[in-house]
Amino acid sequence: MTGHSMDTEILSGFEPLSGRYDHLIVDLWGTLHNGIEPLPGAIDCLTRFRAAGANIVLLSNAPFRVSGVHKVLGEIGIPEELSSEIFCSGEVAWRAIRDRTDPWHAKLGRSAGFIGPDRHRPMLDNPGINGEAELEEADFVICTGPREPGHTLDDYIPDLERAAARSLPMVCTNPDREVLRGATREICAGAVAEAYEQRYGGDVAWHGKPYRPIYDEVLKHLGDPDRARVLMIGDGLGTDIAGASVAGIDAAFVASGIAGEHLGVEVGGTLAAGPLADLLDEVGQAPRYAMSGLIW
Incomplete structure (x- = not known):
């Protein structure tokens, strides 16, 4: 294990983090669901976090508007009450085209x-x-x-x-x-x-993760909280984890998502330190935590 990846703590689940964070920013695809159904333990895990007093917002790179995200989550079977708000890249892009408040979009x-x-x-x-x-x-x-x-x-x-x-x-x-x-x-x-x-x-x-504007929008919605009390949870090292670093908040890497095949890990499986460290060093990311899935 080399470099900053030595700073990443491997956990078997999220229970040890209960009470440590006031706000969770949670990715959707690859973390909460796989595009077809909820991932094992994910709904239960977030329900337990909510019961412990954490506020949960969902942050997705869904390429369409938030209304579409609500529809997809309903079809997949993820309850609306699981989170207090949903943010997505498609909505941010749609508003940027509508409002044209920055020079790039203004010239379109x-x-x-x-x-x-x-x-x-x-x-x-x-x-x-x-x-x-x-x-x-x-x-x-x-x-x-x-x-x-x-x-x-x-x-x-x-x-x-x-x-x-x-x-x-x-x-x-x-x-x-x-x-x-x-x-x-x-x-x-x-x-x-x-x-x-x-x-x-x-x-x-x-538009979307890992770029700073969408994180700033989420943090503004949360009332500009103490960054040490905010945790990003996601499976995208180049999006979720990189964006959390840019925003100055902690991140938990869900290893069974898009990198699951590479790491040889499924939800609930054993996450080996060596392959994880090699991957994190290769992409230059160092999340605070890593676990196999969004499980308690």
Whole structure:
């Protein structure tokens, strides 16, 4: 074990942290559910935290509006009373396009190209947008994710080439690069936006974790609490854990999520210190805690 990863405490569950934090900021996909059903022990764990007096807010890189997150959670079977508020990257992006209070969004035109599935098209229902257009006619692009679950990045190269030919700015509503839907790994909007930025020199506005604005919004909602009394819980080292570091709050890494296969751990399993340390050193993150899952 090397570097700052030695500072990460491995726990078998969250019970030892009961009473240590007033506010929990909890990731959804990979932490609370797998896109199909709640993960084992997760609802029970958060229920116990609430019973101990902790306030729980959910923070997701869902690429659509908060109303859509409520709908998805209801379909998956996660009770609304589990948290006091939900924040998501899609809502932040939608408001940024509507309000245009910063220079980057202020310069956008009003005609939007769209890369994403049909179920995300409500993102285009926005006073800041006059309508959807083909990439050859659009002023900018909104990217919410792949059009179909089985798509790979190669399926979007033609779209990116068309957008790059006109130097279209892109709004990315989900910085995640990939996600596990059940046991199937799928790309997210972040993978498409990253390719546009790195391969084609595209100008991308990233909304959501790990970027500071969404954490500032959550902390403002919480009443600007003592940062030492706030804990971020999530499975994304490059999003949840990195964002917590930027925001100056502690983080607990759920190892069975997106990194579960790499680490060889499932919810409730044994998290080996060596592979964990190697992974944390590789990505340059040092969460305060790590555990197999969101379990008590």
